[in-house]
Amino acid sequence: xxxxxxxxxxxxxxxxxxxxxxxxxxxxxxxxxxxxxxxxxxxxxxxxxxxxxxxxxxxxxxxxxxxxxxxxxxxxxxxxxxxxxxxxxxxxxxxxxxxxxxxxxxxxxxxxxxxxxxxxxxxxxxxxxxxxxxxxxxxxxxxxxxxxxxxxxxxxxxxxxxxxxxxxxxxxxxxxxxxxxxxxxxxxxxxxxxxxxxxxxxxxxxxxxxxxxxxxxxxxxxxxxxxxxxxxxxxxxxxxxxxxxxxxxxxxxxxxxxxxxxxxxxxxxxxxxxxxxxxxxxxxxxxxxxxxxxxxxxxxxxxxxxxxxxxxxxxxxxxxxxxxxxxxxxxxxxxxxxxxxxxxxxxxxxxxxxxxxxxxxxxxxxxxxxxx
Amino acid sequence: xxxxxxxxxxxxxxxxxxxxxxxxxxxxxxxxxxxxxxxxxxxxxxxxxxxxxxxxxxxxxxxxxxxxxxxxxxxxxxxxxxxxxxxxxxxxxxxxxxxxxxxxxxxxxxxxxxxxxxxxxxxxxxxxxxxxxxxxxxxxxxxxxxxxxxxxxxxxxxxxxxxxxxxxxxxxxxxxxxxxxxxxxxxxxxxxxxxxxxxxxxxxxxxxxxxxxxxxxxxxxxxxxxxxxxxxxxxxxxxxxxxxxxxxxxxxxxxxxxxxxxxxxxxxxxxxxxxxxxxxxxxxxxxxxxxxxxxxxxxxxxxxxxxxxxxxxxxxxxxxxxxxxxxxxxxxxxxxxxxxxxxxxxxxxxxxxxxxxxxxxxxxxxxxxxxx
Numbered sequence: 150x151x152x153x154x155x156x157x158x159x160x161x162x163x164x165x166x167x168x169x170x171x172x173x174x175x176x177x178x179x180x181x182x183x184x185x186x187x188x189x190x191x192x193x194x195x196x197x198x199x200x201x202x203x204x205x206x207x208x209x210x211x212x213x214x215x216x217x218x219x220x221x222x223x224x225x226x227x228x229x230x231x232x233x234x235x236x237x238x239x240x241x242x243x244x245x246x247x248x249x250x251x252x253x254x255x256x257x258x259x260x261x262x263x264x265x266x267x268x269x270x271x272x273x274x275x276x277x278x279x280x281x282x283x284x285x286x287x288x289x290x291x292x293x294x295x296x297x298x299x300x301x302x303x304x305x306x307x308x309x310x311x312x313x314x315x316x317x318x319x320x321x322x323x324x325x326x327x328x329x330x331x332x333x334x335x336x337x338x339x340x341x342x343x344x345x346x347x348x349x350x351x352x353x354x355x356x357x358x359x360x361x362x363x364x365x366x367x368x369x370x371x372x373x374x375x376x377x378x379x380x381x382x383x384x385x386x387x388x389x390x391x392x393x394x395x396x397x398x399x400x401x402x403x404x405x406x407x408x409x410x411x412x413x414x415x416x417x418x419x420x421x422x423x424x425x426x427x428x429x430x431x432x433x434x435x436x437x438x439x440x441x442x443x444x445x446x447x448x449x450x451x452x453x454x455x456x457x458x459x460x461x462x463x464x465x466x467x468x469x470x471x472x473x474x475x476x477x478x479x480x481x482x483x484x485x486x487x488x489x490x491x492x493x494x495x496x497x498x499x500x501x502x503x504x505x506x507x508x509x510x511x512x513x514x515x516x517x518x519x520x521x
Numbered sequence: 522x523x524x525x526x527x528x529x530x531x532x533x534x535x536x537x538x539x540x541x542x543x544x545x546x547x548x549x550x551x552x553x554x555x556x557x558x559x560x561x562x563x564x565x566x567x568x569x570x571x572x573x574x575x576x577x578x579x580x581x582x583x584x585x586x587x588x589x590x591x592x593x594x595x596x597x598x599x600x601x602x603x604x605x606x607x608x609x610x611x612x613x614x615x616x617x618x619x620x621x622x623x624x625x626x627x628x629x630x631x632x633x634x635x636x637x638x639x640x641x642x643x644x645x646x647x648x649x650x651x652x653x654x655x656x657x658x659x660x661x662x663x664x665x666x667x668x669x670x671x672x673x674x675x676x677x678x679x680x681x682x683x684x685x686x687x688x689x690x691x692x693x694x695x696x697x698x699x700x701x702x703x704x705x706x707x708x709x710x711x712x713x714x715x716x717x718x719x720x721x722x723x724x725x726x727x728x729x730x731x732x733x734x735x736x737x738x739x740x741x742x743x744x745x746x747x748x749x750x751x752x753x754x755x756x757x758x759x760x761x762x763x764x765x766x767x768x769x770x771x772x773x774x775x776x777x778x779x780x781x782x783x784x785x786x787x788x789x790x791x792x793x794x795x796x797x798x799x800x801x802x803x804x805x806x807x808x809x810x811x812x813x814x815x816x817x818x819x820x821x822x823x824x825x826x827x828x829x830x831x832x833x834x835x836x837x838x839x840x841x842x843x844x845x846x847x848x849x850x851x852x853x854x855x856x857x858x859x860x861x862x863x864x865x866x867x868x869x870x871x872x873x874x875x876x877x878x879x880x881x882x883x884x885x886x887x888x889x890x891x892x893x
Contacts, residue, residue: 158537165534165557168834168852168864185537187557423847437835438842445817462540463809470810475795480540492540 151194151203152213153180155481155490156411156427159419160213161186163427169435174203181481182213197221204230211388211434212410215242216290233336233387233434234409241384242409245317246288255383257376258403260395264288265318268306274318282321287314297353322403324395328362329414330377330402333389333429333439340381341429341442342374343422348393348414354490357508358451360417360444363501365396373402380407389430391415413453413493418442420477420495421449446497452508454492456485458517469494469511476511523566523575524585525552527853527862528783528799531791532585533558535799541807546575553853554585569593576602583760583806584782587614588662605708605759605806606781613756614781617689618660627755629748630775632767634691636660640678646690654693659686669725694775696767700734701786702749702774705761705801705811712753713801713814714746715794720765720786726862729880730823732789732816735873737768745774752779761802763787785825785865790814792849792867793821818869824880826864828857830889841866841883848883 153175175183192199222236334340344361391412393405415426424440480492525547547555564571594608706712719734749764763784765777787798796812852864
């Protein structure tokens with residue numbers, strides 16, 4: 150696996166029971182996954198020679214993030230190393246311009262969008278689509294609200310162009326809430342769909358995920374799952390695909406983002422589904438039959454733990470574990486920095502209000518924003 | 522953790538979500554746990570200097586097995602390293618003579634027993650307890666049927682004395698079945714009890730565990746749990762304690778063996794309980810509040826996978842995963858040798874016959890004793 154973040158950490162955890170040999174390419178020996186994996190190569194994934202040396206002897210390569218240059222992935226494939234997801238799929242999660250063009254081509258519902266050249270062009274796009282605000286995104290390199298701007302005027306629109314990366318303009322969708330349709334697809338074409346979840350963002354960062362999305366009609370849930378399955382098939386995705394969606398006021402779903410790897414909106418599956426997204430990602434990448442994606446509880450809630458005031462989590466563990474013996478804590482071994490995702494908690498049960506409160510309390514306590 | 526077997530492997534897996542730093546002392550770099558842990562020291566646990574060097578910088582030491590010499594554990598404690606379970610507790614899992622003496626002292630029900638000196642003394646013991654057969658055990662070093670003999674005559678009784686280790690004689694109990702009462706206890710005295718399970722042995726090796734034990738009356742289940750809690754408290758156990766029991770024909774339980782570490786009879790908890798034995802062992806050893814031990818399913822069945830004809834498990838995975846998408850496979854990364862425990866499977870559901878059949882089929886298929 151390329152990339153030493155928490156997704157690699159949790160993928161390794163999920164791979165241990167299968168007895169597979171897991172090798173990691175990590176930026177540093179301190180990265181989240183590097184702390185818990187036996188075979189770690191420290192190196193730069195942007196360097197093709199490093200990637201090639203790492204890949205030697207691997208049966209298959211997969212990823213913790215989407216940042217490996219597409220041309221390097223093509224080079225690995227040319228060397229005969231299976232890359233899953235492959236570059237032709239992954240480019241759609243790497244480049245938002247390519248993603249929007251392809252989704253439009255296959256008729257997947259998207260916000261109105263086009264590549265814009267400069268602030269004047271943004272104003273023209275606003276004119277075409279009903280006015281400001283407009284969402285601007287650099288086509289490459291963004292995540293967790295980085296590389297995304299909501300601009301309210303032409304004068305406001307200069308910043309995104311400074312990076313020298315192409316900029317995509319999208320209408321600001323009047324959405325009721327955000328959903329995610331997560332599926333896993335294997336090379337031989339088997340696919341499983343997890344229940345559609347609601348994803349609640351705070352300051353552009355995922356805060357809480359509720360599985361399944363409350364009061365989501367069967368029709369729309371089915372549509373969202375079918376949409377994700379169709380995107381995976383049309384784009385040739387192998388592994389976990391997260392399709393982040395807007396639920397519009399008029400009862401439609403529009404594709405917001407794609408991620409081709411385990412995803413924050415699927416962390417609830419570790420404790421809430423029969424097979425976790427991580428286990429199914431491993432199975433897909435190895436072309437093994439996929440595990441049952443159905444939920445094990447009526448409701449599962451995931452809340453992210455952001456870095457706060459506790460450099461040492463031990464005291465917080467004492468409180469949280471004693472208060473809620475059913476609580477599931479997942480920490481990433483990261484240095485605590487304010488605002489950084491350092492872990493998440495999962496709770497489950499039959500009473501949604503209770504399940505949400507337990508996750509909220511634990512996440513806030515572990516961050517240090519509450520003390521009782 | 523001292524010892525690189527599958528228990529350490531699964532303990533590491535369970536510790537990853539807590540963000541703890543896990544260090545392993547392993548006999549070889551190829552041991553089951555050494556394959557998946559980042560920080561591995563290769564060395565001999567029988568050597569005190571090796572143990573001392575390993576323990577330096579550890580907040581606490583725990584074990585994959587009971588074989589570390591008791592006097593070495595006392596030396597580590599004298600060095601100021603917390604050892605959990607400590608030597609005063611662990612000696613009861615190391616030395617069956619000490620265990621029987623202590624259990625008798627606290628009034629825990631045991632088969633009739635005494636240390637025997639030679640075959641003539643075995644015959645005398647048989648005389649006292651109703652005749653042959655008699656069970657002979659070396660007081661140290663046995664596991665999985667090794668170090669245990671069922672002898673039918675004085676002439677039969679020579680073998681156990683050849684090792685030069687003290688020999689314990691026990692009456693051969695006329696039991697209905699074997700049970701296990703598993704509990705976890707923390708240094709501050711909190712304890713949780715898992716449901717009592719039925720353990721089915723084949724050729725002296727655990728084959729299948731059913732949780733909870735079918736048709737076990739509430740009274741006897743409660744007695745078994747109370748007995749395990751009392752033993753843990755009286756012996757000062759910290760961490761997971763497995764109390765292996767005989768259920769007698771007249772409706773009592775007798776203590777067969779003690780294990781003070783995660784145990785084969787608790788593997789079902791990985792997929793069948795809210796908190797696994799491994800997670801609770803870690804929490805106990807770190808003196809954190811314990812997790813909820815209750816089951817998540819009506820029935821959970823664990824069946825061990827013994828080494829068989831498949832050196833490579835991939836083809837078997839294809840069949841087993843496709844046949845049963847809910848199957849949970851746990852392999853240990855061990856070289857497959859005939860008869861060696863190389864993994865286990867867990868299944869769960871509402872219909873015990875179905876749950877058992879699925880576990881049986883998968884274990885047999887993975888071993889290679891069936892091919893469809």
